[in-house]
Amino acid sequence: xxxxxxxxxxxxxxxxxxxxxxxxxxxxxxxxxxxxxxxxxxxxxxxxxxxxxxxxxxxxxxxxxxxxxxxxxxxxxxxxxxxxxxxxxxxxxxxxxxxxxxxxxxxxxxxxxxxxxxxxxxxxxxxxxxxxxxxxxxxxxxxxxxxxxxxxxxxxxxxxxxxxxxxxxxxxxxxxxxxxxxxxxxxxxxxxxxxxxxxxxxxxxxxxxxxxxxxxxxxxxxxxxxxxxxxxxxxxxxxxxxxxxxxxxxxxxxxxxx
Amino acid sequence: xxxxxxxxxxxxxxxxxxxxxxxxxxxxxxxxxxxxxxxxxxxxxxxxxxxxxxxxxxxxxxxxxxxxxxxxxxxxxxxxxxxxxxxxxxxxxxxxxxxxxxxxxxxxxxxxxxxxxxxxxxxxxxxxxxxxxxxxxxxxxxxxxxxxxxxxxxxxxxxxxxxxxxxxxxxxxxxxxxxxxxxxxxxxxxxxxxxxxxxxxxxxxxxxxx
Numbered sequence: 207x208x209x210x211x212x213x214x215x216x217x218x219x220x221x222x223x224x225x226x227x228x229x230x231x232x233x234x235x236x237x238x239x240x241x242x243x244x245x246x247x248x249x250x251x252x253x254x255x256x257x258x259x260x261x262x263x264x265x266x267x268x269x270x271x272x273x274x275x276x277x278x279x280x281x282x283x284x285x286x287x288x289x290x291x292x293x294x295x296x297x298x299x300x301x302x303x304x305x306x307x308x309x310x311x312x313x314x315x316x317x318x319x320x321x322x323x324x325x326x327x328x329x330x331x332x333x334x335x336x337x338x339x340x341x342x343x344x345x346x347x348x349x350x351x352x353x354x355x356x357x358x359x360x361x362x363x364x365x366x367x368x369x370x371x372x373x374x375x376x377x378x379x380x381x382x383x384x385x386x387x388x389x390x391x392x393x394x395x396x397x398x399x400x401x402x403x404x405x406x407x408x409x410x411x412x413x414x415x416x417x418x419x420x421x422x423x424x425x426x427x428x429x430x431x432x433x434x435x436x437x438x439x440x441x442x443x444x445x446x447x448x449x450x451x452x453x454x455x456x457x458x459x460x461x462x463x464x
Numbered sequence: 465x466x467x468x469x470x471x472x473x474x475x476x477x478x479x480x481x482x483x484x485x486x487x488x489x490x491x492x493x494x495x496x497x498x499x500x501x502x503x504x505x506x507x508x509x510x511x512x513x514x515x516x517x518x519x520x521x522x523x524x525x526x527x528x529x530x531x532x533x534x535x536x537x538x539x540x541x542x543x544x545x546x547x548x549x550x551x552x553x554x555x556x557x558x559x560x561x562x563x564x565x566x567x568x569x570x571x572x573x574x575x576x577x578x579x580x581x582x583x584x585x586x587x588x589x590x591x592x593x594x595x596x597x598x599x600x601x602x603x604x605x606x607x608x609x610x611x612x613x614x615x616x617x618x619x620x621x622x623x624x625x626x627x628x629x630x631x632x633x634x635x636x637x638x639x640x641x642x643x644x645x646x647x648x649x650x651x652x653x654x655x656x657x658x659x660x661x662x663x664x665x666x667x668x669x670x671x672x673x674x
Binding site: 260300309310366369 | 573596
């Protein structure tokens with residue numbers, strides 16, 4: 207049972223009108239995996255990640271979460287994804303956005319307790335204790351009563367990570383978590399993510415930080431044109447890429463150091 | 465005695481105002497939400513309602529409810545009910561647009577963040593979107609309240625005993641339209657001007673808060 211992948215993705219496709227962004231993705235995410243997804247902009251890597259917690263509804267294919275296929279099949283039409291089922295999956299698949307998306311009208315503590323209180327119906331004291339644990343983990347225990355407007359970008363993103371962790375997800379999705387940050391703030395967020403990887407948390411990370419991917423991920427996926435072009439351990443994909451597209455992409459990211 | 469008549473009129477004006485304000489804004493919120501609903505069978509009637517009541521004069525609606533409606537339906541309608549219906553439905557249509565605009569002005573990332581922690585559509589609306597949207601809509605909603613207050617004078621056209629109706633009675637008995645109508649204008653000004661000033665102060669305060 208524990209060998210079962212947390213997530214199995216089979217033949218995943220996504221189109222926006224005529225624009226065929228994902229053209230059949232297959233992937234197994236196992237317990238403890240830290241998978242970095244690389245690719246040029248427009249390769250479909252963010253759309254792929256966003257399909258995994260149904261921020262985007264897949265046009266075709268199946269996502270099997272904890273052994274159960276999400277959604278209901280319909281004859282000749284795309285699968286049906288009822289809201290009630292998706293809210294359950296999303297509690298188990300946390301997501302961190304490029305733009306943080308903190309709730310500006312709530313304190314830091316309010317942001318982190320929101321899911322616990324409203325979705326998991328936890329009582330106030332329990333939710334706050336739980337939220338403070340996660341805030342301490344991302345190093346922001348003392349900011350609990352601040353409003354997001356008073357935080358730096360790096361602090362906002364760490365609160366967003368705590369907000370996702372509070373629900374105890376079995377998989378975390380990071381969608382370019384450092385792309386909106388000033389360069390000097392990138393490090394503090396990457397350190398938190400590295401800490402989570404070291405704890406053995408399962409995660410998928412869309413990133414441009416090739417060096418970070420090399421050091422933290424146990425698998426690297428290179429995407430282009432809506433499919434996986436190359437996949438494997440970081441040494442293989444990043445140091446000895448076989449696919450010409452991967453080689454071209456990496457040669458444009460020469461500045462990274464191993 | 466005239467003062468007492470005016471006083472009764474003012475109370476009646478406040479009465480119809482409170483009814484129309486509460487009913488108009490609540491109905492407006494409901495229709496604004498329907499207008500933004502993911503369900504087409506809610507969206508479409510809401511759009512029709514808004515367009516119909518936005519594009520017909522309130523006075524015509526009041527006359528319709530007072531004179532035409534009782535012919536179609538077998539019950540009496542008081543002048544208060546007819547006037548309140550007309551003003552409420554009209555205000556609901558206008559405030560629905562305010563609510564819809566306010567809701568749409570919120571960054572879609574807020575919806576995504578709510579969905580990502582497993583919240584349902586209605587909880588995101590209630591907990592995340594509306595509290596932020598209402599703050600932005602406050603100036604527009606106050607304006608609507610002021611409009612509703614002034615619109616209540618239309619009720620006098622179907623003999624509802626509001627402050628304007630009372631003044632007209634007094635003026636016709638005493639032949640003193642100058643005094644009577646000046647008093648009515650001053651009453652409205654005295655009530656609304658402080659409200660408008662408070663709105664400006666509130667707007668400045670919120671501009672700082674953002």
